[in-house]
Amino acid sequence: MALDLGALALKYTGLAVSDHDSIVAINIFIALLCGCIVFGHLLEGNRWVNESTTALVLGLITGGVILICTKGVNSRILIFSEDIFFIYLLPPIIFNAGFQVKKKQFFRNFATIILFGAAGTLISFVIITFGAMGLFSKLDVGPLELGDYLAIGAIFSATDSVCTLQVLNQDEAPLLYSLVFGEGVVNDATSVVLFNAIQNIDINHFDVFVLLQFIGKFLYLFFTSTVLGVAAGLLSAYIIKKLCFARHSTDREVAIMILMAYLSYMLSMLLDLSGILTVFFCGIVMSHYTWHNVTESSRVTTKHTFATLSFIAEIFLFLYVGMDALDIDKWKLASSSPKKPIALSAVILGLVMVGRAAFVFPLSFLSNLSKKESHPKISFNQQVIIWWAGLMRGAVSIALAYNKFTTSGHTAVRVNAVMITSTIIVVLFSTMVRLLYLTA
Amino acid sequence: MALDLGALALKYTGLAVSDHDSIVAINIFIALLCGCIVFGHLLEGNRWVNESTTALVLGLITGGVILICTKGVNSRILIFSEDIFFIYLLPPIIFNAGFQVKKKQFFRNFATIILFGAAGTLISFVIITFGAMGLFSKLDVGPLELGDYLAIGAIFSATDSVCTLQVLNQDEAPLLYSLVFGEGVVNDATSVVLFNAIQNIDINHFDVFVLLQFIGKFLYLFFTSTVLGVAAGLLSAYIIKKLCFARHSTDREVAIMILMAYLSYMLSMLLDLSGILTVFFCGIVMSHYTWHNVTESSRVTTKHTFATLSFIAEIFLFLYVGMDALDIDKWKLASSSPKKPIALSAVILGLVMVGRAAFVFPLSFLSNLSKKESHPKISFNQQVIIWWAGLMRGAVSIALAYNKFTTSGHTAVRVNAVMITSTIIVVLFSTMVRLLYLTA
Numbered sequence A, B: 001m002a003l004d005l006g007a008l009a010l011k012y013t014g015l016a017v018s019d020h021d022s023i024v025a026i027n028i029f030i031a032l033l034c035g036c037i038v039f040g041h042l043l044e045g046n047r048w049v050n051e052s053t054t055a056l057v058l059g060l061i062t063g064g065v066i067l068i069c070t071k072g073v074n075s076r077i078l079i080f081s082e083d084i085f086f087i088y089l090l091p092p093i094i095f096n097a098g099f100q101v102k103k104k105q106f107f108r109n110f111a112t113i114i115l116f117g118a119a120g121t122l123i124s125f126v127i128i129t130f131g132a133m134g135l136f137s138k139l140d141v142g143p144l145e146l147g148d149y150l151a152i153g154a155i156f157s158a159t160d161s162v163c164t165l166q167v168l169n170q171d172e173a174p175l176l177y178s179l180v181f182g183e184g185v186v187n188d189a190t191s192v193v194l195f196n197a198i199q200n201i202d203i204n205h206f207d208v209f210v211l212l213q214f215i216g217k218f219l220y221l222f223f224t225s226t227v228l229g230v231a232a233g234l235l236s237a238y239i240i241k242k243l244c245f246a247r248h249s250t251d252r253e254v255a256i257m258i259l260m261a262y263l264s265y266m267l268s269m270l271l272d273l274s275g276i277l278t279v280f281f282c283g284i285v286m287s288h289y290t291w292h293n294v295t296e297s298s299r300v301t302t303k304h305t306f307a308t309l310s311f312i313a314e315i316f317l318f319l320y321v322g323m324d325a326l327d328i329d330k331w332k333l334a335s336s337s338p339k340k341p342i343a344l345s346a347v348i349l350g351l352v353m354v355g356r357a358a359f360v361f362p363l364s365f366l367s368n369l370s371k372k373e374s375h376p377k378i379s380f381n382q383q384v385i386i387w388w389a390g391l392m393r394g395a396v397s398i399a400l401a402y403n404k405f406t407t408s409g410h411t412a413v414r415v416n417a418v419m420i421t422s423t424i425i426v427v428l429f430s431t432m433v434r435l436l437y438l439t440a
Helices: A005-013 A020-042 A051-069 A082-100 A103-108 A110-139 A146-155 A161-167 A174-200 A208-243 A249-270 A275-293 A296-324 A328-334 A339-370 A380-389 A395-405 A414-439 B005-013 B020-042 B051-069 B082-100 B103-108 B110-139 B146-155 B161-167 B174-200 B208-243 B249-270 B275-293 B296-324 B328-334 B339-370 B380-389 B395-405 B414-439
Strands: none
Touching (some): A082 A174, A082 A296, A082 A395, A174 A208, A174 A380, A174 A395, A208 B020, A249 A275, A249 B296, A275 A296, A296 B249, A296 B296, A395 A414, B020 B051, B020 B296, B051 B296, B082 B174, B082 B249, B082 B275, B082 B296, B103 B275, B110 B146, B110 B339, B146 B174, B174 B380, B208 B249, B296 B414, B339 B414
């Protein structure tokens, strides 16, 4: 039960004080984070650029410089880990999204969001899986099993809810924002559940019973994760209201809110639930109840602290993705020429677009049918924007791809290297194009 | 140059998502942090208790429970590491202290603070070293070399500036607070410099030249560390003033301040300077210049965010110290009966008291002599409080003791185990007694 952070820090991370290289790495990384904020701000008038694109580009440049300095051996300062992502970077981003979301819009469109996020993701998953089974064999990718194809379907059905937040403006387009972002959160949960279900299911004995089991598990996860998040939020509200912190009140209130939110996420992970859903609903409840029980200065502090933490985590993530894209080992392994991953990425991007179209338009139609006249319907233009906005693949896809196709950061087998590089290309390409298009 | 956080997380920390035990550990630790805040608040009317004592006691209880659950194998959730301490816990605490310190008082008493912090620490170091050389041989501690005695002198000359903050009230006793706390910061720097110098000096060839070298090194470190901190603070003020962050201004401003402060600390570590001094002066400059250039909401946010981070880091630290005190391996190794470490601790505590008295009273006298009539002198009562307040030994002592007497958390040699357990007893005892006395 002991986390030997000390020994590991000394031996492996290089978080050791004595390890000169690691301190250099931390310094470079923090300086880059500062650089992203400053450049992102300076170039803001441009409207083609924001902190995320700056971070991507700075990451690519730094990766290139390191690659040259180390004579082609290495391009990364930090080696990507899905644990860093899931334990440190994702919780503040999703919690802040829940904390700042316009609740009225979100709950008004709740049915549509669930429809898009759950049913839509499943449709997209089926199409990408079958498409990949049909098309990959022509590209000579390597030996892939049925389980791999199912995993590919889940990996590329996970949209990037982080990027959406940066591009759509909550105040200018509240309906679209709540639909696309809300879908993103439910979609995250769905694809993580799908991905885990695939890892555990015995594929050779697939029948209706297994399908029902899967649906039951999904409903169970969705329900318990939400309840846990709501409970954590209500408990924090109760504690803060009952205790009436007097001296040092603000610091204690803020500390309790941060710790309780993180506890809800980790508890959700502990119970094998969807931490994303839990911490998202915890954020909603905290902004709706807890936030109104605290002092005025706590309100200002929490609002901006959560936003700042989320902001730093996002830049960190994009900086990393940019840096990791140049990792030379993976490219060498992936192919003697870089044609194969590029062809594969193009196929995957096509499948992603088809898979998304296959549910956005029919489900929007369904949603419009069920709406009363007083509610605004989703126009065709808006449907196109929803389709387009959700094409972006991001950190969740990368984290799942690493989970499936590597063992602790190494991509030793060729087919795995191909899949990882393709995922990174898809993420980079879709992020870049989308950001440029929507900000232009 | 790569920090393989991923691989290490997977293999060693148990920060891996898949590692069930580690998630349990993280959950327990966060729940305990919440518990400390709530209990600390509930028991506040008592005035015998605050968050630090609560954390110590909760740590001891949890350690005991884990000890029973694991049948005497283990008492710790997190294994202490000086890296965790120096990289994550210390920077926010010291930065916040600089950020919130009453600058007028601090600079008015600057000469006295430097006198106490630098000259006083050296006097204390000499007395503890010679005292230990004379008295330890009678206790049959084990084979200790001259270098070990010098290290013991440095370790037990490091006062605990963290605890001081909790006990003395800046508003009620501004002169005492600034003297004792300012001394603590300079003392931290002095003892770390001393400790490092001892590790590098060739003891067999000690002469006046080496002494001059040492003094030169101390002055160089003190000067460059301060300049670096001031420069980082001024740079952040310049960036924020010049850029006039517009949209999302608060988040960017807060992010830049946090990142620049942390960068100054890490840069100081990189250049082998005193990170504590650097980040302390960075905090002072930021609160004096940067803070006045930011928006109103950024002011509220930074003030409380820094205080909250420091607050959480402090509780974390005390919780850990409490938990580590019961580590059964060290006790078993230290002695068949626990008498020896306790006798040793008593001797060390005596030396610490004598060493401190040997500089507080003479130096106060010197300081009073040099003061003009308009300035308040240090009364005898105040001198006693200064002497008493600085007796506490804390996390810096523990971190240095672990650095000297262990290799990555293990205390395999008997004499090392004795030294570590004695250090922990001294820290626990002085902290408990001091907290109880001063809050009573």
